[in-house]
Amino acid sequence: FTGIIGPNGCGKSTLLKLLAGIYQPTAGRLSVNSRVSPFLELGVGFNPELTARENVFLNGAVLGLTRRDLQDRLDEIIAFAELEEFADQKLKNFSSGMQVRLAFAVAIQADAGILLMDEVLAVGDARFQERCFDVFNRFKREGRTVVLVTHDLGAAELYCDHAFLLDHGGVVTEGPAGDVCSVYRRMVGERNEADAAAREEHPEEPAAIEENDGRWGSGEVRITDVELIGPDGARHHTFASGKPMVIRMRCEVRRQVDDLICSLNIHRGDGYVLAGSSTFYSGFELRCPPAGSRFSVDWVIDEVRLLGGHYRLSATLAAHPTSHQIDCLEQRFEFRVMSTAHQIGLIEMGTDWRAEGIELRPLSANLAGRYELDPGSDDVADGGETRSA
Structure with a gap:
């Protein structure tokens, strides 16, 4: 085939x-x-x-x-x-x-x-x-x-x-199909990254986020930009699975509010929410600065657990955990994740296996070669020790 x-x-x-x-x-x-x-x-x-x-x-x-x-x-x-x-x-x-x-x-x-x-x-x-x-x-x-x-x-x-x-x-x-598909994903990611870099040579002003469908809220505080930042501290469109990522929400205060909560949600292509975080449910409290102030809030992700794919991002400012949306940008930002993992699905759940009553040892180069597979040099052992629970 x-x-x-x-x-x-x-x-x-x-x-x-x-x-x-x-x-x-x-x-x-x-x-x-x-x-x-x-x-x-x-x-x-x-x-x-x-x-x-x-x-x-x-x-x-x-x-x-x-x-x-x-x-x-x-x-x-x-x-x-x-x-x-x-x-x-x-x-x-x-x-x-x-x-x-x-x-x-x-x-x-x-x-x-x-x-x-x-x-x-x-x-x-x-x-x-x-x-x-x-x-x-x-x-x-x-x-x-x-x-x-x-x-x-x-x-x-x-x-x-x-x-x-x-x-x-x-x-x-x-x-092998898995290896070739991984090369293609990397190639697409590199080209997307190049396109994003070319666009960023002439960046728009943060306030240029358009007012159209997908944005609503009372407007006391406005989101002016959302930046996706890689391990090098630069803005990126494509990220590697397993590496760190920072999502930075930049905002401006039009009228000071008593309570302020920042939330970010990651969606798959059909809009389903895969992951999300908010300052409130993460145990943090924000004190809103006076009108005319600008500020930024970062969601620091130590390790991107998503597998390869195209994802969307929603950003929200609220005055209450479940009501009173101040500013909401629904699925207005996009990014891509590249992954070389031989796994299916959308989320990296780990690769640790244990066994009882049967010998479980590191995959040998000989066995991988027999099936024309290349799980990666880090995963292939020449000998290896038996691992059991």
Whole structure:
């Protein structure tokens, strides 16, 4: 199971078309040692004026299947695509998800040793994606090859044995999928960091935070800026998992208030709050300075426990722990975390293991090499001592 990853325009889809024989290479050499079943672009091999049933025969013929084979498998194909109630509807009335299910159901019927998939999971729902990977796993058991182009690094790490990272038409690196995805995350983080540095060469005034949706409050004290500061004391957009980070809230006082509480929340992409802290619940009390004053408050994070991903930040000033919002900026700031940890999820929960009744020893280079894994030099031992509870 091979994954092809990389930024838009790097050549992923072009590579699949070369493997499928649609394009001919202008230089170099390309060798394909088995029959190929391509699933490259939505709509290829289909006629929108024909029904789903008729398009099965049309697309199947393009893949080299006989009419008798398709007739024998027709009910199975329609059922896999979950289109029993729409088999006689014209394709032009189908959603993109319905078209993908039908195209995939036909593509896997081909007696091919290599299945080429270009973003097949991008428009499918979770249930369809799960069924796709059931098929991919069956192909692996049968000794067939799946080549998957995807932007979903989680799926690439979870299902692909090997991966290639492309950029500007060339191979940046190849190897175990987890290692290649880590390289890609670092590459994206470095580019984001460079973009952020370029923007910071001409910084806006702190008070330039716009008044629009996502901000509310009574306004006695206003947040003028939120800075994300790395271990070097400089402002950054990208941070390394396991390293320190400071979130600095800069504010100005328009009218002095009796009580003041600062809060910061970290959200994942869908808005769910992953972590947060406030001066009040952390056991601190703020004394608001007079009107016209400016001040800053830091949330000092000794170790970023988030795994690689894109996160948003909300900042709030309040006069009461649960009510009277003075100024709230909801998910108005963004940052990225890079991680090389071979773990899934969003939070680093530690890697300490103990065992009882079974020998547990440090991972050897020999065992890691047997599975073509590279958990990191710090985690691999040449010998190691047994560890038990």
